[in-house]
Amino acid sequence: MSFIYRYLALHYKNFFDALARITEQPLGNLMTIVVIGIALALPAGLKVMVNNISTMSGSWDAAADFTIYLEMTVDETSANELAQNIQQRTDVRRAILINRAQALIEFQNYSGFGEALETLQANPLPHALIISPTGGSTSDISELIMALEGMEETALVQLDTAWVDRLRSILDLVLRVVDIVTVLLGFGVIIVIGNTIRLEINNRQDEIEIIKLVGGSNGYVRRPFLYSGFWYGFGGSIVAILTIWGALGLVNSPARALAQLYDSSYRVIGLNFKETLMLVGTGALLGWAGAAIATIRHLRDADPE
């Protein structure tokens, strides 16, 4: 029992000694920590950005209106009835009839084909309905579209969400790029910390030699360095979190103004608790790993042949 207690006490001491050593040279070590922080903030920040865009596009997708072009044979009265019937559905928020005469006038006014259209003897446009779904999942909306397409009055349902799909694909691509950047910068963090620890090992070569001569095991020698690595990674992740918070703070008010112009209640999403924890954990783990690699390489050199 007391042996376990002493072992834990040793870890506890190493843990805070390592922190104390980092704070002994605040400026130089802070620079290292900021570099690590930026390297961690980049992929984490990109991920936050992608999260925001995909949430935004998700809400667009759900709210996307679509148009039903009715058969030419459908007259205005039945089109009106149809609109009212559709509006009764629970999955439809609103169904608006676009009168074919009204559509033609709008088309003449806005399309730039005004004069050409005047030469036509009859109105070529059908009645149309603009449907706003209540929202819900993509499959709910596809079900609604299927139902509407099945009606005998329907000539064509035009869903203008192709651009949302394209955005989705672009986001998938960006996410993949973010993953690659994350892995690369993760290696970067390991290398930066590994190199810092290597310098520290060089600076404390005498101490390491003495500890080994009086019977210190490799584990005993390594532990303080591993904890240093942990603290560098931990400090770096705190810097990364602060950086992301700061950036979101700067973006927040213009983003809200933009959302208001679009009549949206959209709010910028930051890091949630789990993501924050993951970022800190990843930083600490990378620090530990970098230190482990550096110590394995450099402590072996001190052993007898």
Added chain:
Amino acid sequence: MIHFENVGKRYASGREALSGVSFNLEKGDMAFITGPSGAGKSTLLKLIALIERPTRGTVLVDNQNTSRIPRRRIPYFRRRIGIIFQDHKLLADRSIFDNVALPLLISSLRHREVSRRVRAALDQVGLLEHEKFSPLSLSTGEQQRVGIARAIASRPALVIADEPTGNLDPDLSLEIMRLFERFNQVGVTLLIATHDIELIDKFNCRRLRLEQGRVVEMPKSNSSELLV
């Protein structure tokens, strides 16, 4: 305690430091290794502490064949030996107390036991009142005594010393040797490398002279009786 049988050590550079060294040191003995510098005194001690490994022959320490000790067991093996260095090898950024406590903390001794043993060791070398100082505030002789305190703090049965008086004037050197003699009287086995013949003439101990990579047993000096 220490048994060398036909031990040779050739360094990677090709220099042959030892060639066919054989000797035996009984438990409770105190012996000097002499010889000109470069004769292999340090190498011999390094083989005992497993800082180096022999290229041939057998080294037994406390009946244990050192060649059978794997690299990862070396630290535990070294904890049973007190090692004293010519350049003290103290940590300048730690207090004298912490320096002496280092091997005890490494062996994860209880804190109270660590304090007790550190004070006992510092008391033996006469530096008890200096425990909070930095080693840099001490004279060379005092620093060497801190190194000795560190070596004996874990109460090893075997102490090896490499030129422990190399940088000291004759009076201080004699003081250090008297200290070793006292340890020997309580049963510690000591092997001390030195080139100071004048100094060891004052002690009635075994002398092993290293000559061209071999050990030659020298007659004991009798002058010790005249001095004591």
